[in-house]
Amino acid sequence: QVQVVESGGGLVQAGGSLRLSCAASGNIFSISIMGWYRQAPGKQRELVATIGSMSRTNYADSVKGRFTISRDNAKNTVYLQMNDLKPEDTAVYYCNVKVPLTRIDVWGQGTQVTVSS
16 A cells, blocks of 8 residues: 655745755655645635656646656655745645655645745
8 A cells, every 4th residue: 555754844944945855655656646736725725736656747837936846766755846935835845755656645734835925
Protein backbone atom coordinates (compact mmCIF):
# COMPACT_ATOMS: atom_id res chain seq x y z
CA GLN A 1 0.00 0.00 0.00
CA VAL A 2 1.38 3.38 -1.00
CA GLN A 3 1.50 6.15 1.58
CA VAL A 4 2.78 9.70 1.31
CA VAL A 5 3.75 12.04 4.12
CA GLU A 6 4.31 15.76 3.67
CA SER A 7 6.50 18.03 5.78
CA GLY A 8 8.00 21.50 5.69
CA GLY A 9 5.01 23.79 5.99
CA GLY A 10 4.91 26.75 8.32
CA LEU A 11 4.51 30.48 8.71
CA VAL A 12 6.63 32.84 6.63
CA GLN A 13 6.56 36.50 5.72
CA ALA A 14 5.80 37.64 2.20
CA GLY A 15 8.90 37.38 0.04
CA GLY A 16 10.24 34.48 2.06
CA SER A 17 10.89 30.87 1.11
CA LEU A 18 9.85 27.40 2.24
CA ARG A 19 10.65 23.92 1.00
CA LEU A 20 8.06 21.19 1.22
CA SER A 21 8.99 17.53 1.17
CA CYS A 22 6.89 14.48 0.40
CA ALA A 23 8.13 11.01 1.19
CA ALA A 24 6.39 8.08 -0.45
CA SER A 25 6.46 4.45 0.59
CA GLY A 26 6.46 1.51 -1.76
CA ASN A 27 8.62 0.58 -4.71
CA ILE A 28 6.66 2.46 -7.36
CA PHE A 29 8.09 5.88 -6.74
CA SER A 30 10.38 5.98 -9.77
CA ILE A 31 7.50 5.36 -12.19
CA SER A 32 5.03 7.66 -10.48
CA ILE A 33 3.77 11.07 -11.39
CA MET A 34 4.18 13.22 -8.30
CA GLY A 35 2.24 16.37 -7.73
CA TRP A 36 1.67 19.18 -5.32
CA TYR A 37 -1.79 20.67 -4.95
CA ARG A 38 -3.17 23.29 -2.60
CA GLN A 39 -6.49 24.30 -1.13
CA ALA A 40 -7.18 27.68 0.37
CA PRO A 41 -10.15 28.29 2.69
CA GLY A 42 -13.37 28.45 0.72
CA LYS A 43 -11.69 27.45 -2.53
CA GLN A 44 -11.33 24.26 -4.53
CA ARG A 45 -8.15 22.24 -4.51
CA GLU A 46 -5.89 23.33 -7.34
CA LEU A 47 -2.81 22.06 -9.08
CA VAL A 48 0.47 23.68 -8.10
CA ALA A 49 3.04 21.54 -9.91
CA THR A 50 3.66 18.02 -11.16
CA ILE A 51 6.74 16.04 -12.10
CA GLY A 52 6.76 12.87 -14.17
CA SER A 53 8.95 9.82 -13.99
CA MET A 54 11.35 11.38 -16.51
CA SER A 55 11.32 14.63 -14.47
CA ARG A 56 9.15 16.51 -16.91
CA THR A 57 7.51 19.33 -14.95
CA ASN A 58 4.29 21.29 -15.16
CA TYR A 59 3.36 24.40 -13.16
CA ALA A 60 0.32 26.50 -12.49
CA ASP A 61 0.70 29.94 -14.06
CA SER A 62 0.42 31.56 -10.63
CA VAL A 63 3.63 29.90 -9.37
CA LYS A 64 5.79 29.82 -12.51
CA GLY A 65 9.17 31.38 -11.87
CA ARG A 66 8.73 31.20 -8.08
CA PHE A 67 8.21 27.50 -7.28
CA THR A 68 10.35 24.55 -8.34
CA ILE A 69 9.34 20.90 -8.10
CA SER A 70 12.02 18.21 -8.04
CA ARG A 71 12.36 14.56 -7.16
CA ASP A 72 14.96 12.23 -5.69
CA ASN A 73 14.10 8.69 -6.71
CA ALA A 74 16.80 7.24 -4.46
CA LYS A 75 15.02 8.77 -1.46
CA ASN A 76 11.45 8.28 -2.74
CA THR A 77 10.96 11.98 -2.11
CA VAL A 78 9.57 14.92 -4.05
CA TYR A 79 10.25 18.52 -3.11
CA LEU A 80 8.58 21.85 -3.70
CA GLN A 81 10.89 24.83 -3.31
CA MET A 82 8.76 27.93 -2.87
CA ASN A 83 10.43 31.33 -3.25
CA ASP A 84 9.04 34.86 -3.20
CA LEU A 85 5.97 33.67 -1.34
CA LYS A 86 2.84 35.80 -1.42
CA PRO A 87 -0.14 35.95 0.94
CA GLU A 88 -2.25 34.36 -1.79
CA ASP A 89 -0.05 31.26 -1.57
CA THR A 90 -1.55 30.59 1.86
CA ALA A 91 -3.20 27.18 1.75
CA VAL A 92 -2.96 23.57 2.81
CA TYR A 93 -0.55 21.88 0.43
CA TYR A 94 -1.14 18.25 -0.50
CA CYS A 95 1.18 15.74 -2.08
CA ASN A 96 -0.22 13.29 -4.61
CA VAL A 97 1.19 10.20 -6.28
CA LYS A 98 -0.31 8.59 -9.34
CA VAL A 99 1.00 5.53 -11.13
CA PRO A 100 0.04 5.42 -14.81
CA LEU A 101 -2.00 2.42 -15.99
CA THR A 102 -2.92 1.53 -12.40
CA ARG A 103 -5.52 2.69 -9.92
CA ILE A 104 -2.90 4.05 -7.58
CA ASP A 105 -3.86 7.65 -6.74
CA VAL A 106 -2.80 8.53 -3.19
CA TRP A 107 -2.99 11.78 -1.24
CA GLY A 108 -1.06 12.92 1.79
CA GLN A 109 -2.63 14.49 4.85
CA GLY A 110 -1.58 18.01 3.88
CA THR A 111 0.73 20.61 5.36
CA GLN A 112 -0.25 24.20 6.16
CA VAL A 113 1.59 27.08 4.52
CA THR A 114 0.77 30.55 5.81
CA VAL A 115 2.27 33.68 4.27
CA SER A 116 1.84 36.90 6.21
CA SER A 117 1.84 40.30 4.55
